[in-house]
Amino acid sequence: MKLFTVGPVQMYPETLKIEGKQLPYFRTQEFGALMKDCEEWFLRSVYAPEGTGFAALTCSGTGAMDAAVANTLTQNDKALIINGGSFGKRFAEICELYKIPYDTYDIAFQEAFSQKAFQSYAKKSYTALLVNACDTSTGQKYDLDFLGAFCRENDLLFIVDAVSAYLADPINMEQQGIDVLFTASQKALSLSPGAALVALSKKAQLRAEQNASTYYFNFHSYLENQKRGQPPFTSAIGTMLALHQRLASISEKGVAEEIALHAQRAKYFREKVSALPLQIPDIPLSNCCTPILFPDKNATAVYDRLKENYEIFLTPSGGDWKDLQLRVGHMGNLTLEDFDILVDLLGKELQK
Ligand SMILES: *Cc1c(COP(=O)(O)O)cnc(C)c1O
Secondary structure, three states, rough: EOOOOOOOOOOOHHHHHHOOOOOOOOOOOOOOOHHHHHHHHHHOOOOOOOOEEEEEOOOHHHHHHHHHHHHHHHOOEEEEEOOOHHHHHHHHHHHHEEEEEEEEEEOOOOOOOHHHHHHHOOOOOOOOOEEEEOOOOOOOEHHHHHHHHHHHHHOOOOEEEEEOOOOOOOOHHHHHOOOOEEEEOOOOOOOOOOEEEEEEHHHHHHHHHHHHOOOOOOHHHHHHHOOOOOOOOOOOHHHHHHHHHHHHHHHHHHHHHHHHHHHHHHHHHHHHHHHOOOEEEOOOOOOEEEEEEEEOOOHHHHHHHHHHHHHOOOOOHHHHHHHOOOEEEEEEEEHHHHHHHHHHHHHHHOOO
């Protein structure tokens, strides 16, 4: 079986070894020390400034999206949401639920974010900007340098869902002025699902202390407990042990190297696949995955055949794009040879 999916992804042997073992009890000094390492390495990997808070939540990535809104925004805020796919839409649904006033900047399928069009949202009454660094449903990558500068100029709290962008694309919390940043364990970290890592600026920490409207995901409580490396509730222990190994290894070689690895895979695959009668949308793409379009509307059929015949899994799309688009993940334990094999088989199946 080979996963070219966007989470869970193909896991590394080191991870499988750790995750396959009996879990230790976690209210111990040893586990606390391990979580303090994870805090240090994670914050370093996103260039977090001094004083940035860290929380390891027990949930999938959407839990962190929910927590980010519930901790930092109130009905007195007005959020601006970049809605260019199903994850942007999810932010809007979360704000809807908590009755946070919001507007969306909508981007149609296959359309690129327009800095010019976005300028019409400047100097308005917004208090926060919510964006998915990559909206994984389309693969579009948004320009965090541009958006960070926009937030600075307009005094907006900057909330960035980097669930799929973390380790795939460059992120710099300090330079980009990010207030809330999060990822999840099953994307480029290539671990089991069930944990989300959050970094919080001082501004976000203050807001969480005053505004949290969630019990389980209360950031303030997470930060207080993290002082001794403990979460307030049961940790995703096995995932944390594997996280420790993964972050240690990334920290040792440098995060730039890990990002370069994803960039190399993405470039390699995109060049190879261009020989096939498929299209890649002309939008800025994240290194985490490549969306491929099937002009003959046979994406579902090809997905099924790769799965049935070779146990190869691409990532299907939902709703209206089901027969038009598949996504090829570049995260996890994959080699360039894996992409050679994939493009060969894709070519074969397209001829059927
Ligand atoms: C995967 C992903 C999430 C989280 O999805 P879960 O299924 O809750 O883990 C959130 N945002 C983005 C951009 C993602 O790619």
